[in-house]
Amino acid sequence: MCIALLSTAHPRYALIAIDNRDEYILRPTSRPHWWTHKPSGTRILSPRDLHRRERGTWMGVSSTGRLAILTNYRESSQDDPDHAICGVRSRGALPTAWLTAPPEEKLDHFVKRMVTDPATKAAGGFSLICGDLKEKKENGIEPLAILTNRCDELTEVPRLGGERGMTCGLSNTIYVEPPTWPKIKRGEQLLEVAIQEATEKDLAEEELMDRLFAVLDDDTMPLRPNMSMQDHMDALRHSVFVPPFGDTEGWKDMTDAAEQGKAKAAFDAIEDESDVDTQLPADPHVNFMKGAYGTQRQTLVLVDWEGNVTYKERALWDAHGNKLEKGHGDLVIKYKIDEALQ
Template structure:
């Protein structure tokens, strides 16, 4: 039950993003690295109508040539798609995904496990042609048969990081979900300064929004409410990076979880709404799987990227071992487009705990085209 918190309220940063990836700890996952994908141009078509977007229509794609796109992310090594939950490109395409907690296993329109990877939704935007706008990507995902169809429940925050033309803002980010029937239902966030947003494993809702049909009675999950309050407090003190990074990682460690760590996942699921950080939990079988993995010894971490073994070559696989917060990520983007991307690994590939800070990897780069002022804002 992942959580992503995003804010435009820090005075020195255009955007601050923090994220916990909650997953089976033994699920094979690379460390963050730069990788290259070939982006094909999207066929020309009519612009999305201004009525379907709260901030008007973007320009049509004007490039007909494929191009290489450089992406920074970790990658899931369990599925052949090599998807991810979070990443950013040198050109400023940014995306972070959370799963949607399906509670109705008989709902064939929204399967718990889809035939296509959720992580592929992230890489669809990270690998998009640089000429494709966020608005066009939203329409492509929701209007085309091959967009979000066949994917398990998810919500995807995505957008192109650019300074806005007016005031001190950035171009808005979209939240795509396969709970959206069309592009007009897509929320847009981060287009105004001073805001804090939270997304977990239910439909995105602003404070005061009523729950959707079939959802829980509370409009906002406790972990989201707590996370937004804490993030507001951290950025309001306006610390510099040296103090900001530790404060943000401390926030991601906020825990409100029962002391019993031997619960089966079915027992754990109702508790995941409360705690930003999820400790390693699991029943007897998963505890035993964890011990078997640890008996293989300590590793230097999961593979860094590049040529990686096929999923069947990994001794540890999907839904084995304990479940909990596996990775933590903090992304800072300043007003010149300089990015600081830090991922913290909490476990090695065999399920041995890594001391806080010893599993950190940091990347710094400048977004190409960040100063190409966006024409639109919400």
């Protein structure tokens, strides 16, 4: 039950985007790194899902300043053939589709192509925030699009971020303004306050990032005794941060993974240029549901007006289900967009 929050309210940054990835903690996932999409030659900075063949991602940026953030839908029915929950096509490949689109393809054309492509519906329900951060208009960046396979018309694709002072959120439901889910409402409010305070106090970037992580750490999960897995899942829409939960088998998986990982590296390795297959499930419909569930990774992306990007990921668990002390799983990568904001 991920959440993405975005803002154009900080005067030093064209865009601030923050994200919690909520997932089964043992799902194999790489750390953020630069890799090359071989068919297009595009350089992408992102973590990668090592469970699915596509090695997709939920949040990535390109060297030329394209941004893509993915959230899945929280759906309960697996009986609708037109709206698959876990499709043959990995949802994680959708951010890559935008990040690696031809340089001459503008966002409007990409959105139209995806909305009208039958293959889009072959993925499970999703929303994809996508845009080009180097494209700028008088008062800010060009608006980002929120593409989904739960709409069939271009007029149903929301645009956001084209004006200064905007803060918005998206989780595992359709984007609406004002939001209806408690976690989105609270996340937007907390981000607005954090940026206002950071601006008033003229906080340096490190201090600002601490405030942004505090937003992602906000835990208002309505817990009660003897909650089932389904009870926990139903409560996810109430909290920005999701503390770990699981059934007896899930916690046993966590213990077993920690024991087996004692002599292994803390995180799954992936070669910089590698697009080769990993060991994968034979059935592409198979979900990875192993271990406890909760907020697995937290990510900040800050883009200033000169095109300088700060990408910071905080891993809360290692690859073997060991909880990491705050800050011990931090990774920061900085770069300048090839074509900086003018």
